[in-house]
Amino acid sequence: MQNTVLVVGGGPAGLSACAGVIGAGRNVVLVEKEDRLGGAPILSGYAKLVPSGEWAKDAIGRMVKHVEDSPAAKVYKSTRVVSLDGGPGNFTATLSNGEKVSAGSVVLTTGFTHFDSINKPEWGFGTFEDVMTTTQMEQMVASGKIACPSDGRVPERVCILLCVGSRDRQIGREWCSKICCTVSTNLAMEIKEISPQTDVFIYYMDIRTFGLYEDKFYWKSQEEFKTKFVKARIAEVTRAPDGKRLLVKGEDTLVKRPIVIPFDIVVHAIGMDPNLENTEIARVFGIGLEKHGFIDRAEHYTNTCGTTRRGIYVAGAALGPETIDDSISQGQAAASRAVADLYALVQKTA
Numbered sequence: 020m021q022n023t024v025l026v027v028g029g030g031p032a033g034l035s036a037c038a039g040v041i042g043a044g045r046n047v048v049l050v051e052k053e054d055r056l057g058g059a060p061i062l063s064g065y066a067k068l069v070p071s072g073e074w075a076k077d078a079i080g081r082m083v084k085h086v087e088d089s090p091a092a093k094v095y096k097s098t099r100v101v102s103l104d105g106g107p108g109n110f111t112a113t114l115s116n117g118e119k120v121s122a123g124s125v126v127l128t129t130g131f132t133h134f135d136s137i138n139k140p141e142w143g144f145g146t147f148e149d150v151m152t153t154t155q156m157e158q159m160v161a162s163g164k165i166a167c168p169s170d171g172r173v174p175e176r177v178c179i180l181l182c183v184g185s186r187d188r189q190i191g192r193e194w195c196s197k198i199c200c201t202v203s204t205n206l207a208m209e210i211k212e213i214s215p216q217t218d219v220f221i222y223y224m225d226i227r228t229f230g231l232y233e234d235k236f237y238w239k240s241q242e243e244f245k246t247k248f249v250k251a252r253i254a255e256v257t258r259a260p261d262g263k264r265l266l267v268k269g270e271d272t273l274v275k276r277p278i279v280i281p282f283d284i285v286v287h288a289i290g291m292d293p294n295l296e297n298t299e300i301a302r303v304f305g306i307g308l309e310k311h312g313f314i315d316r317a318e319h320y321t322n323t324c325g326t327t328r329r330g331i332y333v334a335g336a337a338l339g340p341e342t343i344d345d346s347i348s349q350g351q352a353a354a355s356r357a358v359a360d361l362y363a364l365v366q367k368t369a
């Protein structure tokens with residue numbers, strides 16, 4: 020028990036936390052609710068990741084293999100934690116299969132839920148077949164063929180709408196999802212690579228391809244791949260008079276004029292919502308949530324990975340919108356805190 024850390028959620032943050040515990044010579048038990056490890060990049064079929072350009076199945080697949088191959092890791096899939104008793108150094112988790120797991124400390128890496136575009140009905144998702152999300156377009160890119168779902172034609176024009184389900188107070192999403200600008204500028208290049216005759220437009224409020232992403236994605240997408248950036252406020256997506264294409268209506272906020280442009284495919288750059296199960300996760304683990312519904316931190320600077328309950332740590336998109344790279348770093352950090360607790364306990368009981 021004093022030798023074991025329990026990790027809940029097998030996405031990039033959880034896999035990294037597991038690797039951290041294994042690297043420190045301790046045992047880890049990983050509990051994942053789905054039947055596959057890998058988290059959102061695997062479960063939602065992401066194509067090439069930013070910023071590495073590596074296929075998600077290869078990059079995250081390596082992380083999965085490292086954990087699954089380790090004799091120090093016990094992995095439960097299609098399983099949840101239904102209750103947690105005890106305290107730091109001496110937790111007992113009851114799993115949905117009835118088994119009990121003893122652990123000295125716990126790391127929560129239960130991630131996020133993709134924004135459901137149905138909550139933005141005026142932008143056509145669920146009404147028109149040729150309106151899709153970035154995850155669906157990533158799956159199309161992975162298949163190697165760009166085509167309109169409605170009739171299979173190659174699109175002349177694709178439009179990506181940024182900030183769908185982010186930075187939108189009307190629907191209670193005040194946060195920036197951090198990665199979707201970069202993912203979208205990359206997606207525009209991937210579409211053009213597969214389908215050179217397709218023109219890609221990105222409709223934006225602001226472009227947040229921060230740090231080194233600015234050069235590698237934003238400028239490259241514009242200059243080498245001729246992606247057209249339009250600063251606009253979108254009003255609605257409707258059917259064009261030809262009965263085939265879609266009209267994106269809004270205001271060009273640079274020239275302050277209405278714009279109506281026909282597109283063959285409209286892509287929603289969906290944001291990152293709190294995990295839909297967070298209320299239940301908070302109840303089971305006895306932890307607090309912040310005001311938007313993500314998991315709350317104990318203290319911002321001195322206990323970054325701590326939750327509001329001692330002995331339980333948190334990492335990755337469970338804390339708020341996060342990139343894979345940062346989720347991995349946080350997973351490592353949470354693992355070192357969780358392992359340090361095990362050492363502290365051994366010293367106390369020696």
Ligand SMILES: Cc1cc2nc3c(=O)[nH]c(=O)nc-3n(C[C@H](O)[C@H](O)[C@H](O)COP(=O)(O)OP(=O)(O)OC[C@H]3O[C@@H](n4cnc5c(N)ncnc54)[C@H](O)[C@@H]3O)c2cc1C
Pocket residue numbers: 027028029030031032033050051052053056057058059060065067068069070098099100128129130131132133153154198202289290291294296300334335336337341342343344346
């Ligand atoms: C469209 C889109 C594209 C993106 N592309 C990129 C990219 O190219 N590069 C990049 O850096 N970032 C990208 N991101 C962000 C990336 O998805 C996140 O950074 C990453 O998935 C966070 O990892 P995580 O492990 O914290 O969470 P997740 O990936 O959400 O993993 C959480 C895991 O926990 C499991 N889980 C949840 N609840 C429970 C529970 N109660 N019990 C047990 N298990 C549970 C889930 O099933 C899942 O396996 C993208 C995001 C979006 C929306």
Ligand code: SF4
Pocket residue numbers: 181182183185186194195196197198199200201225226227288290
């Ligand atoms: S990263 Fe870009 S698209 Fe995503 S919410 Fe922030 S500004 Fe909007």
